[in-house]
Amino acid sequence: MTTSSLEVSGVELRYGTFQALKGIDLSLDSGQFLALLGPSGCGKTSLLRSIAGFERPQAGAIEVDGKDMMPLRPRERNLGMVFQHYALFPHLTALGNVAFGLKCRGTPRAELADRATMALDLVGLSHLADRRPRQLSGGQQQRVALARALVIEPNLLLLDxxxxxxxxxxRIEMQTELRRIQQRLGVTAVFVTHDQEEAMAMADKIAIMRDGVIEQVGGPQDIFAAPASHWAAEFIGSGNLVCGALRPNGKGGLDLDGVPGVDLSVSEQAATGRLQSDGRGTLFVRAEKLTLTAQNEDAVPGTARVTSQRYLGVHYEVHVETAAGPVRALVAPESASQLEVGRPVTVSAAPEQIHLLPLPDKETT
Ligand SMILES: Nc1ncnc2c1ncn2[C@@H]1O[C@H](COP(=O)(O)OP(=O)(O)OP(=O)(O)O)[C@@H](O)[C@H]1O
Ligand SMILES: [Mg+2]
Known part of the structure; x- marks a missing residue:
């Protein structure tokens, strides 16, 4: 199977007067798996359909292995596409469904069955080749759809x-399976999902899309640990945004000031260009990176206090009210016993887990 790079630059797509894509830039190395995340209506399907050639962007360029895709019709692009609803032909068998794409491309009859069988084998379904879609489970139907996309030996796999x-x-089984097949074939893939865990578990790279633009691209760790904006931090969720004044601590760092019971600091270096003129900034810390330390009742007035806790199976989720607003922590059961509702606490985190977000005025709103 060939494997290709993808370069999308400045792509704009309008449906009538509505602009669905507002200048998309995206680049993928050959063999990479990109997860595209974003709220409903932000343009994920529009982007995939533009890459596949089902939509005609009014501006920008799409290149696969350096080759301009814009003048090509969908079939000439040789891309495999899998949709949310499998869209299998109900009257064809699994094998017939897989062979269909080949037939359209004028593949010689003798080759058809062999190649389709190989593709079904790849997704572990060759023993069900004669079944029709309604005789297959959801997962099996999805495997047939995947085999149908792969059988043409696509340069790029687009999964919506x-x-x-x-x-x-x-779903979890299929995540592993899909990733295994993608890696085995080395096929470059763009995968749309609503599910952040899925994106995290599967992707080499994650792109977060918002309202027709790519808000942030990065490795899964980067995206989840250091969102590029307030919006990305809020979209990804499970993190805390703490806003307040940051003052030099004389040790090469800046401490969050004036929030009793909250002990958070960042290095001066990390703060370059990210503080407002009045010295305020917004810190981002993931819930599982916060440490809560129970304090005695004689804590200073206005200090951080536990407002609720609940058991989530592995962690306890503990909410704390602070002078800078509520924060949410995920803590181990052994720490949770001292963190009863009303208890004063100190909220802290290792400096490398605390990120100062870029200033909001740099964000698109
Ligand atoms: N054919 C069309 N004509 C007009 N507007 C469209 C068309 N297709 C999509 N849109 C609009 O473009 C925007 C982006 O749609 P798109 O389907 O790309 O979103 P999405 O990110 O895939 O959403 P979802 O997660 O719900 O699938 C939406 O506001 C949608 O209403
Ligand atoms: Mg969609």
Whole structure:
């Protein structure tokens, strides 16, 4: 199977007067797996359909292996696409569905069955080749759809929420399976999902899309540990945004000032260009990176206090009210016993887990 790079630059797409894509830049190395995350309506499907050639962007360039895709019709682009709803032909068998794309491309009859069988084998379904879609489970149908996309030996695989219709257990199985196949073939893939855990578990790279633009691109760790904006931090969720004055601590760092019971600091270096003129900034810390230390009742007035706690299976989720607003921490059960509701606490985190967000005025609103 060939494997290709993808370069999308300045792509704009309008549906009538509505602009769905507002200048998309995206680049993928050959063999990379990109997860595209973003709220409903932000343009994920529009982007995939533009890459596939089903939509005609009014501006920008799309290149696969350096080759301009814009003048090409969808079939000439040789891309494999899997949709959220499998869209299998009900009257064709699994094998017939997989062979269909080849048939359209004028593949010789003798080759058809062999290649389709190989593709079904790849997704572990060659034993069900004669079944029709209604005789297959959701996961099996999705595998047929995947085999159908792969059988043409695509340069690029485009997957639009392919696992969205599956129940959780099957979905997790298929995540592993899909990633295994993608890696084995080395095929470059763009994968749309609503599910952040799924993106995290599967992707080499994550792009967060918002309202027709790519808000942030990075490795899963970077995206989740250091969101590039307030919006990205809030979209990704499970993190805390703490806003306040940051004052030099004389040790090469800046401490969050004037918030009793909250002990957070960043290095001066990390703060370069990210503080407002009045010295205020917004810190981002993920819930599982916060440490809560129980304090005695004689704590200073206005200090941080536990407002609720609940058991989530592995962690306790503990909410704390602070002078800078509420924060949410995920703590181990052994620490949770001292963190009863009303208890004063100190909220802290290792400096490398605390990120100062860029100033909001740099953000698109
Ligand atoms: N054919 C169309 N004509 C007009 N507007 C459209 C068309 N297709 C999509 N849109 C609009 O473009 C925007 C982006 O749609 P798109 O389907 O790309 O979003 P999405 O990110 O895939 O959303 P979801 O997560 O719900 O699938 C939406 O506001 C949608 O209403
Ligand atoms: Mg969509």
């Amino acid at each position: 929420e392919p696992l969205g219709a599956l129940d959780r257990k099957l």
